[in-house]
Amino acid sequence: MDKHGPIKENVLADIARGKIAMRPRWHFALRTALGVMGATLLVGGVLYLISFAVFILHQTGVWFVPVFGSRGWYEFFARLPWLLIACSLLFVAILEILVRHFAFGWRRTVLPSLIGLTIALVAGGLLVAQTPLHDAMFRSARERKLPVAGQMYRAFGSGRLERVHRGVIVEDADDGFIMRDRRDEILHVILSPETNFPHGADFGDDDTIVVFGSREDHTIRAIGITAARNMHDIPAPRRYMRRTHPFLPFAPR
Amino acid sequence: MTAPDTSDEDLAGRVQQGARDAFGVLMDRYEPRILRYGRKFLSDTEDIKDLTQEIFIKAYVNIRSFDAERRFSPWLYRIAHNAFINHMRKKSPLRIFSFDLDALMPHATAPRRADQDADTADMRRILDTALSSLDAKYREPLVLHYFEEMNYREIADIMRLPLSTVGVRLARGKAMLSKVVGADKTILYG
Numbered sequence: 159m160d161k162h163g164p165i166k167e168n169v170l171a172d173i174a175r176g177k178i179a180m181r182p183r184w185h186f187a188l189r190t191a192l193g194v195m196g197a198t199l200l201v202g203g204v205l206y207l208i209s210f211a212v213f214i215l216h217q218t219g220v221w222f223v224p225v226f227g228s229r230g231w232y233e234f235f236a237r238l239p240w241l242l243i244a245c246s247l248l249f250v251a252i253l254e255i256l257v258r259h260f261a262f263g264w265r266r267t268v269l270p271s272l273i274g275l276t277i278a279l280v281a282g283g284l285l286v287a288q289t290p291l292h293d294a295m296f297r298s299a300r301e302r303k304l305p306v307a308g309q310m311y312r313a314f315g316s317g318r319l320e321r322v323h324r325g326v327i328v329e330d331a332d333d334g335f336i337m338r339d340r341r342d343e344i345l346h347v348i349l350s351p352e353t354n355f356p357h358g359a360d361f362g363d364d365d366t367i368v369v370f371g372s373r374e375d376h377t378i379r380a381i382g383i384t385a386a387r388n389m390h391d392i393p394a395p396r397r398y399m400r401r402t403h404p405f406l407p408f409a410p411r
Numbered sequence: 412m413t414a415p416d417t418s419d420e421d422l423a424g425r426v427q428q429g430a431r432d433a434f435g436v437l438m439d440r441y442e443p444r445i446l447r448y449g450r451k452f453l454s455d456t457e458d459i460k461d462l463t464q465e466i467f468i469k470a471y472v473n474i475r476s477f478d479a480e481r482r483f484s485p486w487l488y489r490i491a492h493n494a495f496i497n498h499m500r501k502k503s504p505l506r507i508f509s510f511d512l513d514a515l516m517p518h519a520t521a522p523r524r525a526d527q528d529a530d531t532a533d534m535r536r537i538l539d540t541a542l543s544s545l546d547a548k549y550r551e552p553l554v555l556h557y558f559e560e561m562n563y564r565e566i567a568d569i570m571r572l573p574l575s576t577v578g579v580r581l582a583r584g585k586a587m588l589s590k591v592v593g594a595d596k597t598i599l600y601g
Contacts, residue, residue, distance in 0.1 A: 165464045166438045169471065173431055178468055180427075186476040264571040265564075 193256065200253045201279070204246050208283025211242040213292035214314045217340065219324030219368035219386055225356040226370045226382040233321055233370070239314065246283075250276055323347075323369045323378055324386055327361055334380065335361075337369065345369075346377045354382035361385070419483035426474050434474075437483070438467055444559065445491050451542060451554045452495045462498055466491045485565040488555065492569050499547065534585075541591045549584035552577055 172178045215221035220237040223230040254272050257263035263271065292311075298304040299311035318341065325339035334349040347369050354370075361367055361383070370382040419440065425433035445466055449459035469490050477486050534557050542550055555561040555569060566577045 165442055165460060165467065166435060168464060169438065169467045170431065170435055172468070173434070173471060178471055180475055181472055183475045186473075258571070261568065265567055265574055267573040267575060 193259065197253060197256050200249050200256065201282075204249045204253065204279045205282045205286050207242050207246040207249065208280060209286035209289075210292060210314075211239045211246070212284060212287035213296070214239050214242070216287075216386070217296070217324065218319055219322045220319070222368040222384050222386055223322055223370050223382075225384050226354055230370060230382070237319060237322065242314075246279075250279060321370060321372055323371075323373065325367065325369070327363055327365050327367060329363065337367070337378075344376065345373070347371075347383075348377060348379050349383075350379070353380045355384070356382065357384050359383070420479050420481075423474060423477050423483050424479040426471070427477070427479070434471055437470075441484075441487055442467070445487070448488070448491055448554065448559065449495055451550060451558075452499060452547065458498065462494050463491075466494050469494070482565070484559070485561060485568050488559065488561070488565075488569045489571075492551070534588075537588055537592055541588055544591050545584060545587055549580050549587060552580045553584045553588075556581060 169178070212221065215238070218237065220234055223233050226233075250272070254263075254268070254275060257271070257275070258268075295304055295307060296311050299308035302308065304311065323337070323339055323345060325337040325345065328336045328338050328344070330336070331346060334347045337345045337347050339345055366386045368384050368386045369378050369380050370384075371378050371380040417436070419437060422433045422437050426437065442463065445463045446459060449462055453459050453462075466487070470487055473490070477483065534553075538553055538557055542554070545553070551570060552566050555566045561569065563574055563577050563581075566572075567574045570577070572580075
């Protein structure tokens with residue numbers, strides 16, 4: 159090709175000689191399909207990560223501790239799964255870049271688009287967390303039936319926290335009750351007049367609760383106790399306010 | 412044989428079907444415009460010609476990605492924009508890669524008034540003379556709007572920018588030109 163000759167003649171001559179050829183339609187269809195598939199995978203990935211983070215927070219009991227005030231909020235932020243959050247943010251950023259290749263993406267300014275996308279994905283992640291998906295996967299992971307993600311579920315779901323303890327009430331005790339946590343450890347929970355029951359104290363055997371307080375060996379001095387329920391359980395919020403638990407030695411605050 | 416009133420979109424559709432002569436007609440129509448567009452960014456005539464040739468080659472190679480339901484010119488100018496911007500990036504990477512706050516936040520833009528259209532001829536004259544004093548990011552939307560007669564949406568699609576950012580850049584570009592003109596009245600009044 160003569161780069162400095164007449165432009166039209168050069169281009170048309172190259173077309174005639176077959177040096178330049180049109181790309182077939184399927185090339186562009188494939189590119190669009192790959193873009194859409196990539197975006198779908200990213201959306202799925204972010205929804206999975208957000209819902210998994212919420213599931214982990216439920217499993218560990220951290221999700222419930224903000225009800226205990228400033229100390230609860232501090233614990234909540236300190237125990238957030240930051241690795242999952244960082245991965246989710248990275249995915250959202252990649253998704254935003256991908257979306258900006260389409261007209262509906264670039265016609266909007268970056269910040270509102272990014273905020274809108276984040277809100278939509280967090281809401282979607284919370285909805286996915288309402289399903290029994292992670293519960294089922296977690297059970298499979300514990301039974302060693304989940305080959306790829308099993309390690310991740312076991313690593314995130316069974317770590318021990320110093321001040322947040324989720325478990326099931328097994329029986330009452332003179333100064334509190336006995337609880338079995340999610341690692342099948344038996345723990346003695348000691349109540350005091352200072353123990354906070356933000357949602358009432360209507361607890362009984364087999365109820366799942368979250369105890370906020372420091373642990374020494376197998377004893378927890380409870381700063382606060384609240385009911386824990388799985389995301390996909392139908393809530394029964396007022397039940398806890400109706401009566402005082404029979405073995406509760408103090409009136410709830 | 413192609414009728415002179417055949418639309419660009421019809422011609423592009425024919426090229427997609429394999430009619431090479433239709434691509435020649437499109438080149439006749441757009442070669443001077445793309446050369447003019449290139450001159451608003453670059454000064455080296457040979458560079459502009461080489462890039463224009465590349466633009467038409469890319470247009471032909473990718474013509475089947477063009478949707479004949481839409482206007483042909485913004486599609487071609489998008490290819491041209493990429494070619495010229497990439498060339499400028501190679502020449503001065505720092506200036507072109509600078510972070511742009513305009514595209515980050517939404518902006519309120521004033522709607523275009525009818526009497527503003529009457530100023531187009533004046534604006535073209537000012538642009539022709541004072542364009543080099545403007546930064547490329549303000550220069551391009553002004554060129555597309557006043558010389559190539561693109562609307563906000565088409566400019567947004569060519570530059571891959573939010574609509575409000577196009578409005579802001581046009582307004583700022585015009586304000587900058589007014590300053591230049593204010594400083595040098597000979598531009599406007601000869």
